[in-house]
Amino acid sequence: MKVIPLNELHTIIKNDDVIALAALSVANLPAELLKHMTKQHDDTGKLTGLTFMLANDISNYADGIDLDALVERGMIKRLIMSIITASPATVNAIKHDALEAYFIPQGVMTTHYRSATSASPGMITKIGLNTTADPRYQGGKANDRTTEDLVDLIEINKEQYLHYKFPNIDVALLRGTYADEKGNIYMHHETHLGEGFSVAAAAHNNNGTVIVQVKAIVANGSFNPNEVFIPSELVDYVVVNKDPKYHKQVMQKYYDPALAGHYRIASMTQPQLDLTDKKLILRRAAQFLTQDDVVSVGFGINNDLSQLLIEEKVTEAVQLNIDTGTYGGLLGSGMQYGMNYNLDAKMRHDMTWDFIYNGGIDIAFLSFGEVDADGNVNVSLLGDKMNGCGGFIDISQTVKTIIFSGKLVVGGQLNIQDDHITIAQEGTPSKFVDTVQHIDFNANYARSLGQTVYYVTERAVFQLVEDGIELIEIAPGVDLQHDVLDKLSFQPLIADKLHTIDSNIYRQHWGMLYKSL
Known part of the structure; x- marks a missing residue:
């Protein structure tokens, strides 16, 4: 040297x-x-x-x-x-x-x-x-x-x-x-x-x-x-x-000993998430968690999953992981994204993929950009926006259960009341399409692997089934035809027993996630 x-x-x-x-x-x-x-x-x-x-x-x-x-x-x-x-x-x-x-x-x-x-x-x-x-x-x-x-x-x-x-x-x-x-x-x-x-x-x-x-x-x-x-x-x-x-440690700081794992902090000093459609999606998605799940948190809307678990006081119930090699702890969101405190373990990036490839993850929370009638998902090319696939393909072809999260429409505003929602301003229906631009998640391949897959939006929840995607839940307050089906480019299957999403998640203060675990 x-x-x-x-x-x-x-x-x-x-x-x-x-x-x-x-x-x-x-x-x-x-x-x-x-x-x-x-x-x-x-x-x-x-x-x-x-x-x-x-x-x-x-x-x-x-x-x-x-x-x-x-x-x-x-x-x-x-x-x-x-x-x-x-x-x-x-x-x-x-x-x-x-x-x-x-x-x-x-x-x-x-x-x-x-x-x-x-x-x-x-x-x-x-x-x-x-x-x-x-x-x-x-x-x-x-x-x-x-x-x-x-x-x-x-x-x-x-x-x-x-x-x-x-x-x-x-x-x-x-x-x-x-x-x-x-x-x-x-x-x-x-x-x-x-x-x-x-x-x-x-x-x-x-x-x-x-x-x-x-x-x-x-x-x-x-x-x-x-x-x-x-x-x-x-x-x-x-x-x-x-x-x-x-030589900055993260974007926000030159060096923080706690981020390097030299000591633990008492709490994350982040404000609670505002009650928006994003928070509703995260709340419903989080209800798929079970006790002791090892969870992969993907880039996008799920960045705030850790903060939601902090609010719900269930951070010890599951272990959140990011594929960069951080295991457990408090995963920063918003302006603190990438600032991961109180980790249980820190490993080489390549060893983390060994962990994932060998079945280390129970459930993955991933974002979607486009979903088509067969259940395929695109995250890498959305119109003129080019992202690349990141670790999305690796994780979605390895994990047992996948929760894809995203908005049913682009833009739009909701009125969120104590037990239901209404549409205050409609958005552009361009996320559930006939054919995705890129296939980053292949639904037929997922079926052959026996994976369990859900698609969670602010208005409805879908599940991947043998013949396509099936609408299994609808938000209280929305009209099935006008607010959901008319916003899709295809006709999904509809469950014989179409359930209503738990109305409790529309409250300002929820505090009931522990009942799902």
Whole structure:
């Protein structure tokens, strides 16, 4: 290991390199390394043709150093990622065929690094079958410029699998809190551990270069050897960060010891959720929970599920997990999203997917963008809005029970009264469609897996059944035909005994979720 100044990076990172990161927004993001790369390009105009591999979107907003900063400079030729939520210029470039782009399921991306060896044929898995990742659909390709196949359909013992082929890594750009004099990397201040170890190992196996940004160099023996996250044998260079804004723990803070798990806080200081259609959806969805459930919380409307459980005083009844590697605790919502306190455990990102793939989750709370008559769900492409699939495909093909949550219509306003709702202003009926734009959840495949699936909205609840989706509950106060059926592009099945949603959830103060557990 060698400690180098930033100005030596230009001799290491070259045109056309394949670069891998292991970051989530600003967490674990080596922002100072990225800033210097943009400076290198601005000074010389020679750092171009790069392939970037990252399982999550990145963002920093410190002097504009994020994914957009590289894309707008024309530095990136190809992107391989799972989700994009904070990079509008990058989305625009993908839409206009300015670069190649693939959206690959997050768990597949995160765990594939362990398959990047000379003894392995690459990543072979059933994750992604019959979805946008399947070559019979889009094969993960995000635009017309993207033509190379990274995913093949293969058969082993008369069963179908997907074979994912990722490029070898030339440079791994990683982050830790400290490096010791030998080059061992420690993650003491980081809120997420990430997949940095596996990325470093894959780069090392390819005779690539591993560069780690840290806060400081400490003496050998300063920490317990059990705390080494990346061993020195995998680290080529260390860069010591000089400016805290390029080494933030989460978007909101430079460093909070509680977020790193060094102590527990008494409570989350967040206001109660307003009584809106979103809260009604969360309340009804939460009634599907049972005691001791291990719960996967997806991105979107379910970000506030933890806050709802706090309000209902049932946080100890279930364990909430986020696929970044945080187990249990209090999951921040709203402006505190990503700030996870009082965790039971914190694990490497790739090990978390091992946990999920091996049946560790009992129930998943996921959002939907579009639902069609067969029950298929799209979250990755909604009109002009491009999100990517994230970990949605991995989780929805692995878990036993899925609760999809979202509004029946776009926009609109409800009058919420003590025991019912009425429609104050109607929205646009564009979420329940004849055919979804992308298939990120394949209903027929879910049926073959024997999964239990519900779709929860502010007006009605549907269930996936053999012949489509069936309307099983309706909100008190709404008209079945005018307020529900007329807002769908198709005619759903209707249960013989159509139930009314529990009227108690429409009260300002509920406090009865414990009765469902």
